Amino acid sequence: MLKLFNTLTGRQEVFEPLEPSKVRMYVCGVTVYDYCHIGHARSALVFDVLRRHLEYSGYAVTFVKNFTDVDDKIIKRANEQGISCDTVTEKYIQAYHEDMGKLGIRPATVEPKATEHIHDIIRLTERLVANGLAYVVDGDVYFEVAQYPVYGRLSKRRLEDLQAGARVDVDERKRQPMDFALWKASKPGEPAWQSPWGLGRPGWHIECSAMSMQHLGETFDIHGGGMDLIFPHHENEIAQSCGATGREFARYWVHNGFVQINQEKMSKSVGNFFTIREIFEKSEWSEEVTGEILRYFLLSTHYHGPLDFSDQALKEAKNALNGFYDLFGRLAEPGGVVMPDQSLSQAVDRCRGAFKAAMDDDLNTPVAIAALQGLRSDVNKLTKNGLSDEGRRQVREEFRSLGNNLGLFQLERWDFNVRVEPTPAHLTLTTFPPTVKIEERITDLQIENKLAERIDAKKRKDFKWADAIREELKSLGITIEDKPDGTSRWKR
RNA sequence: GGCGCCGUACCCAAGUGGUAAGGGAGCAGUCUGCAAAACUGCGAUGCAGCGGUUCGAACCCGCUCGGCGCCUCCA
Incomplete structure (x- = not known):
């Protein structure tokens, strides 16, 4: 019986899926404008493990994880480098798969991209306008937070508190500072799609509502993401989705904590982050x-x-x-x-x-x-x-x-303990005079030969020689363990 | 200003009312020709501090100190 901490209720709850033995879960992926850092890895891993555990427990899991591939940062990156947004997003989506693959994180059942769901996004936005929860201004469409009475349920914030400390740029066209964009009229040169409100592109929050509902239905079991997404992203998703359907959206909200460096959140502005590939390279x-x-x-x-x-x-x-x-x-x-x-x-x-x-x-x-x-x-x-x-x-x-379940212990013993760049192996093959130097890594066969030689020496009680061989192998990163029966095992 | 999180041994880290899991590192011992590995033993009368509730608190309540996050894009 699985219990999960549900951010929505603020406590641990027994997990019961909508349909017996089936779980539908959605996790916010990344915006693909740069390489992923170790914090992204943690989030991806946590939900990979949750999925594995659900499967181990006998559930059939439909797992959806999106790519945000239309966004201000992507446009900025593309402009900086003089390339198209598609080029940027394709590059980093591929990098995502490579990096997460190295971490043993399995691809989700479905990995939708926002740009593949423009139609769904527009339809959802239309529903919100029709329901009186969204309004149109100059080709932009905004969600009107004041019209949605239970706004703040997830993040436990009251609208008044938000406005008191709001640092949001005041946009005169918005009715309230906290209103957020569902659809943005596009500027020249930006990616744009035809919509009832003119040429434009989706806001960030609406894509997750549209994609999750499209692939998992209007109500589904688990929605996950990093803690920083609780507000405003997930709060807005709930408002959009429930506002459009009048039904419950995700039932269990699961959020992972941050990876920190010296007790501080990793962030680009502080410059204290490590990319996944950087860690692998080093x-x-x-x-x-x-x-x-x-x-x-x-x-x-x-x-x-x-x-x-x-x-x-x-x-x-x-x-x-x-x-x-x-x-x-x-x-x-x-x-x-x-x-x-x-x-x-x-x-x-x-x-x-x-x-x-x-x-x-x-x-x-x-x-x-x-x-x-x-x-x-x-x-x-x-x-x-x-x-x-x-x-x-x-x-x-x-x-x-x-x-x-944790993605551990799948390697063979021989694959473990392998160093990337072994100290240059100058193996001296003393059995074949004159001395031959080998410039590359010592092979298993060479090690076995050395080991045989050493066992021989031990039998002759020539411990000095045996120790010399052990030392030699040690300098090459090979550790020897003698077994009680007189034979030896080794590891790199 | 609002909302929230955290402070457990040298390090990492579980534990949300019944008397401090686990790992790493360290030290000592057993084994071994010597090592390595493994095994055994040692390590917080105490869980930031002070008060309170309770038969009983790391766990509940209050205050204090220290660290952090969100409220703007963010895993």
Whole structure:
């Protein structure tokens, strides 16, 4: 039984979809005028995980996430670079898919673009005009907030309070400062579509109302986005949608907290933001590993709270993951013990129960991760007595299956721990005199050969030689672990 | 001015009335030729501070201090 914190009611509620075993959710995507930063990644990830958990819980999920591809910032960017808006939006939509793909974020069921829904937007705007909730001025159409009595329900703001502190530019043509544009008459050179009010383009808020209703129906289950969208964006969506249909819009409103740098919100004006691709480029780890580190980091805090981003935090995430992949490596080795692993299946059951309970508790990923750590610890203890091959396989499968809810633990052990640019490998092949230097990364075969040589040395009790080999490999980023049976394992 | 969030050990982080999960780092020990990994042990009589309610509070109430967000585009 999933409970979610609903911003609309200000408390946690049991989630019950409109239709049994079906969930329809809409999440505000991004405006495609620049590369995504780590904050966008968090939001995308939170809802990716929510979707995965719903699916794991047996729901068929229709997940819609939009691209805002008509907007002032896009026009500005296009003008600056002397290219078309389409060129700008196509570039950043592709970049979005690349970046989020690296983070293991699955594409939504439908990813509509505002420009593909102009017709729906116009129709919705017409309905609002017809209902007396919107008015037309010089080719612009505005939503009249004063005509919508429950405005402020989501953000818990009263109209008077808003006006008292309003910093909105006073537009003489608006009846009230808080009225917002549904349709804007376009200036020359701007993208424009024919409408009943002349040539123009949609306002920002109306597109999400139009697209969500088009793909999910007038009333649907979950609407998500970053906390900063609560006001005015989501407040306006509710006003537009309910105002047009007279029916309930989204039933559960879920908002994620910010990624911060030194306790401050990341923002372009402060200049304290990191793009996703920048993080991947700077990472010393391979793309897949970096993606997993980022996911682990982003999910190590509850989605509702703030999250401080730093190099150290990333390192800690890597360290924590090491423990898991070390275990997976050991699980992959043959066990040889044939006995019922009763305590093992008990540990697995315990973890599964705790994991599910944590995820059901408003997507409490830190506690869910703690459950996985608990299993890790249990299994480590049990492997001391030896586990059957079947038991090992089952445990690895369980980690993979539960981890899939978070997008973790899908890599093979050998893919983990791979560094992006290993220190230039000057491997000295001492077995074949004269000395041969190899300028590239050491291969698995070379490592295996070195390992064989070292085991040989150990058998001869030539520990000096054995240590020298270990040191040599270590300098190449290879760590050796000796097993009790005299053989060794290694990792990069 | 209005609305709201946060302050838990060296670090990260759960916990919203019943006596402080988990991880990382550190230290000590077991194992090991030595390491590494794993395991075991150690670490907040206390949850920003002060008062109050209660048999009982990190959790509820009040005040104070400190940090942040939104009210304009923003994940």
